[in-house]
Amino acid sequence: xxxxxxxxxxxxxxxxxxxxxxxxxxxxxxxxxxxxxxxxxxxxxxxxxxxxxxxxxxxxxxxxxxxxxxxxxxxxxxxxxxxxxxxxxxxxxxxxxxxxxxxxxxxxxxxxxxxxxxxxxxxxxxxxxxxxxxxxxxxxxxxxxxxxxxxxxxxxxxxxxxxxxxxxxxxxxxxxxxxxxxxxxxxxxxxxxxxxxxxxxxxxxxxxxxxxxxxxxxxxxxxxxxxxxxxxxxxxxxxxxxxxxxxxxxxxxxxxxxxxxxxxxxxxxxxxxxxxxxxxxxxxxxxxxxxxxxxxxxxxxxxxxxxxxxxxxxxxxxxxxxxxxxxxxxxxxxxxxxxxxxxxxxxxxxxxxxxxx
Amino acid sequence: xxxxxxxxxxxxxxxxxxxxxxxxxxxxxxxxxxxxxxxxxxxxxxxxxxxxxxxxxxxxxxxxxxxxxxxxxxxxxxxxxxxxxxxxxxxxxxxxxxxxxxxxxxxxxxxxxxxxxxxxxxxxxxxxxxxxxxxxxxxxxxxxxxxxxxxxxxxxxxxxxxxxxxxxxxxxxxxxxxxxxxxxxxxxxxxxxxxxx
Numbered sequence: 227x228x229x230x231x232x233x234x235x236x237x238x239x240x241x242x243x244x245x246x247x248x249x250x251x252x253x254x255x256x257x258x259x260x261x262x263x264x265x266x267x268x269x270x271x272x273x274x275x276x277x278x279x280x281x282x283x284x285x286x287x288x289x290x291x292x293x294x295x296x297x298x299x300x301x302x303x304x305x306x307x308x309x310x311x312x313x314x315x316x317x318x319x320x321x322x323x324x325x326x327x328x329x330x331x332x333x334x335x336x337x338x339x340x341x342x343x344x345x346x347x348x349x350x351x352x353x354x355x356x357x358x359x360x361x362x363x364x365x366x367x368x369x370x371x372x373x374x375x376x377x378x379x380x381x382x383x384x385x386x387x388x389x390x391x392x393x394x395x396x397x398x399x400x401x402x403x404x405x406x407x408x409x410x411x412x413x414x415x416x417x418x419x420x421x422x423x424x425x426x427x428x429x430x431x432x433x434x435x436x437x438x439x440x441x442x443x444x445x446x447x448x449x450x451x452x453x454x455x456x457x458x459x460x461x462x463x464x465x466x467x468x469x470x471x472x473x474x475x476x477x478x479x480x481x482x483x484x485x486x487x488x489x490x491x492x493x494x495x496x497x498x499x500x501x502x503x504x505x506x507x508x509x510x511x512x513x514x515x516x517x518x519x520x521x522x523x524x525x526x527x528x529x530x531x532x533x534x535x536x537x538x539x540x541x542x543x544x545x546x547x548x549x550x551x552x553x554x555x556x557x558x559x560x561x562x563x564x565x566x567x568x569x570x571x572x573x574x575x576x577x578x579x580x581x582x583x
Numbered sequence: 584x585x586x587x588x589x590x591x592x593x594x595x596x597x598x599x600x601x602x603x604x605x606x607x608x609x610x611x612x613x614x615x616x617x618x619x620x621x622x623x624x625x626x627x628x629x630x631x632x633x634x635x636x637x638x639x640x641x642x643x644x645x646x647x648x649x650x651x652x653x654x655x656x657x658x659x660x661x662x663x664x665x666x667x668x669x670x671x672x673x674x675x676x677x678x679x680x681x682x683x684x685x686x687x688x689x690x691x692x693x694x695x696x697x698x699x700x701x702x703x704x705x706x707x708x709x710x711x712x713x714x715x716x717x718x719x720x721x722x723x724x725x726x727x728x729x730x731x732x733x734x735x736x737x738x739x740x741x742x743x744x745x746x747x748x749x750x751x752x753x754x755x756x757x758x759x760x761x762x763x764x765x766x767x768x769x770x771x772x773x774x775x776x777x778x779x780x
Contacts, residue, residue, distance in 0.1 A: 233766065234762060236768060237761065237762040237765040238758065238762065243758070246656040262650060265769075268769050268772075268773060268776075269765060269766070269769045270720075271772075271776075272765065272768050272772045273737055273765065275714070275718045275772065276718060276722070276737045276738060276768065277737055277738065279698060279715055279718060279719070279738060280715065281623065282627055282628050282630050282636060282639075283623065284622050284623055284640070285640055287641075288622055288626070288640065288644075289615065289618050289619055289622055291644060292618050292622070292643075292644050292647045292648070293611065293614070293618060293646075295612055295644065295648050296614055296615075296618075297652045299648065299651065299652070300609060300651075336618070337586045368696050468765050510724070520694070567590065583774050
């Protein structure tokens with residue numbers, strides 16, 4: 227090895243980074259070369275001096291000085307963020323709460339608003355010609371009776387059927403109206419005694435076929451409802467009272483006119499959609515109309531629908547099941563949803579007569 | 584303050600990792616811990632690089648501030664101290680570029696912060712300080728690249744690998760620079776020794 231080569235290897239000689247061959251070469255050269263030995267000694271001394279340099283200490287409060295700058299910067303950063311996002315601290319929660327409130331309100335209205343709206347603003351019911359005649363022919367005494375008899379109204383319980391009706395819940399209003407409409411359509415009158423008896427007999431309802439045959443007789447009214455509920459019976463009794471002024475029925479208020487019924491009170495409506503498939507649509511329609519007449523249903527809408535026809539009728543809720551049974555004899559009946567429970571009230575039934583190939 | 588041993592990060596073995604994580608979430612108190620731990624070493628590196636104590640303090644302060652600002656960029660691939668040392672060296676190099684090294688101001692702390700030795704006389708102290716000043720002068724006469732490897736290896740004792748990470752250099756380059764730095768320092772100090780003789 228030459229002295230120049232040794233100069234390049236000496237700086238790392240003591241660190242043990244040389245290969246064994248290099249190390250042997252360096253050691254052999256150092257043993258023979260005085261200049262390189264001196265150079266190596268100077269190098270070691272320089273390194274010792276460098277390594278022996280004292281460490282300096284940080285000045286007093288050096289950490290505090292640094293951290294003062296850091297905290298200042300951190301504060302400015304936070305302040306900048308706050309400046310940009312502070313409004314959002316308020317806005318975002320308010321907007322979120324407002325959105326939730328609106329959503330909940332909308333859901334509540336969707337779920338519960340429809341019946342409420344119906345109660346507040348009942349739909350006007352057009353009067354049929356017979357009903358108008360009935361209004362016109364209604365005895366003045368019957369209309370005046372409530373005012374005259376009101377002070378002498380017997381306490382509740384004197385006449386279970388009649389007095390029960392007097393304080394009946396809104397659905398009975400619907401029954402009353404429906405029965406009034408039925409009367410006005412010229413079905414028949416029911417005497418008070420019959421109505422009371424009918425109530426007590428309600429569970430012993432004759433079969434539908436029998437009731438259909440008895441249409442026009444005094445039992446027909448009760449027979450039309452397969453399982454007439456108590457309110458239904460009370461409604462009939464009341465109607466009977468209003469129709470025949472006399473006896474204990476005088477204590478009852480006269481039935482309101484159809485117009486009053488339409489404008490006042492709550493009319494419970496639900497809608498049932500039926501579809502009947504028949505081969506001969508016109509004939510099926512005739513049959514259906516006949517059945518509807520027997521069931522005291524009132525056709526409120528009639529329109530053609532393709533090759534078929536749509537009839538929309540109002541019928542006592544308790545008679546829907548019987549009607550469906552009767553319609554099943556005419557054609558294949560599909561019921562859109564569950565039939566209404568046989569409670570008081572009127573339901574609207576949409577009957578679509580479709581042509582079956 | 585959490586136990587540093589417990590806080591030791593298992594993947595990098597960096598006991599600063601927990602505090603670094605807190606710093607990344609904007610916790611200045613955690614950064615204060617890191618400053619307390621590393622301020623002395625960073626100051627010595629800067630001082631040996633710059634040769635002026637006051638300027639070194641300023642450089643270290645700026646370097647710590649840069650570290651705080653850039654802590655989000657630290658990915659934990661190396662030790663925090665290695666990353667921090669790289670920042671200090673950058674600031675020191677920038678500082679050296681901005682001014683010419685003042686040979687008369689060696690930066691030796693000539694105040695009372697230098698711990699007096701009971702066995703050392705005042706003359707001996709002066710001689711030692713003079714020697715240190717001359718050595719520092721010799722270091723300062725190296726070019727920036729040689730100086731930083733010499734400071735990191737011979738004064739601070741970093742490994743070649745760590746120096747390579749700090750300076751983003753291959754270890755072979757670090758070694759060759761160190762050869763040249765040591766030889767150059769030896770040549771610089773020869774004059775000092777002749778004067779002292």
